[in-house]
Amino acid sequence: MTPVEKGLRFENNVLKLLKECGIEAWRTNQANPDDPEQYKAGFDGGVDIIGRYTVKGKIYKDFVFYIQCKCQNKDLTKSAISEVYAGMHARNATGAGSIPVVIASGSATTETLQFAKGLGVELILDREIELLSHARAIRKIEYSNYGVLMKVMLYHYTKDRSLLEGLPDTFTSLSNKSIKQSVIEQTEIDIEAIQSEWDSISMQESKLQQKRQKALDKTKVVMLRNLQLSDFSRNSHEKHKKNDTPTINMDSG
Numbered sequence: 001m002t003p004v005e006k007g008l009r010f011e012n013n014v015l016k017l018l019k020e021c022g023i024e025a026w027r028t029n030q031a032n033p034d035d036p037e038q039y040k041a042g043f044d045g046g047v048d049i050i051g052r053y054t055v056k057g058k059i060y061k062d063f064v065f066y067i068q069c070k071c072q073n074k075d076l077t078k079s080a081i082s083e084v085y086a087g088m089h090a091r092n093a094t095g096a097g098s099i100p101v102v103i104a105s106g107s108a109t110t111e112t113l114q115f116a117k118g119l120g121v122e123l124i125l126d127r128e129i130e131l132l133s134h135a136r137a138i139r140k141i142e143y144s145n146y147g148v149l150m151k152v153m154l155y156h157y158t159k160d161r162s163l164l165e166g167l168p169d170t171f172t173s174l175s176n177k178s179i180k181q182s183v184i185e186q187t188e189i190d191i192e193a194i195q196s197e198w199d200s201i202s203m204q205e206s207k208l209q210q211k212r213q214k215a216l217d218k219t220k221v222v223m224l225r226n227l228q229l230s231d232f233s234r235n236s237h238e239k240h241k242k243n244d245t246p247t248i249n250m251d252s253g
Contacts, residue, residue: 010071011048014103017132018051021156023065025051046087053152061170063097065149070104076125080104081116097170099148105129122147132157 001009011027018025026033028047047066055061068084070076080102088100102116103124116123128150135141135157146154148167155163 007069007071010105011069014067014069015049017153018049021153023051023053023152025049025065045090046083046085047091051149055164055167057164061097061164061167063099063148063152063167063170064093064095065099065101066091066093067101067103067149070102070106072104072106074106076102076104076106076108076112076123078112078115081112081119081121081123085119085121095170096168101147101149103129122149124150 015025015027027049028045046068048069049065049067051065051067053063053065055063066084066088068080068087070080084100084102088098099122100120101122101124105126107125107127108116108123113123124147128146131141132150132153135154140158140160141154143160143162146163151163151167154160
């Protein structure tokens with residue numbers, strides 16, 4: 001299989017994964033909502049796939065992912081990051097919901113990771129792909145500082161609503177309420193949720209403190225018992241020695 005064929009197969013697998021996770025997605029070298037007249041057919045400009053995802057709630061969150069795919073065994077280079085970043089901006093995608101992403105089969109150096117972070121490019125590499133497979137298998141995952149697309153895909157497998165609640169606001173497709181009022185309402189909901197979490201933590205800490213006190217009390221009892229046994233053993237030994245001491249009778253005659 002040629003490198004081009006491997007790359008194409010990887011793109012199709014990524015496309016399948018996105019759709020499986022409820023993301024509307026298409027390849028840029030085919031007719032698509034971004035290019036219905038196929039003016040750019042065969043030219044991706046650093047973007048292989050475009051995906052759309054909407055979170056419905058008090059505040060709608062609309063995201064468009066501009067994705068470059070890299071099927072390679074070596075570390076990801078900075079050029080792939082620059083290309084997808086430039087490709088997204090070439091499409092005049094500068095809104096809060098526009099997310100540049102590189103999905104690669106390999107890993108990346110610390111320098112490359114920092115470069116991507118500086119440009120706001122999300123990276124889904126071999127480690128993240130493994131996490132997705134793990135989430136698909138057990139239907140849960142530990143919460144961490146994942147990127148936007150990663151959170152969306154993990155939510156599909158785990159149904160953990162906190163993953164979606166942790167996504168940034170995009171302030172698009174809002175109801176007739178003002179943005180300010182919607183933000184206030186959402187903030188109040190978030191504060192209540194946070195307070196609930198802190199209350200739960202406090203309750204758990206209180207129970208833990210009670211368990212600590214019980215363990216300490218038991219430890220004191222055991223230590224006191226050992227001291228008592230030690231005293232009893234020493235006293236018994238001294239009494240035994242005293243009883244074993246011979247008595248000398250003095251004969252006066």
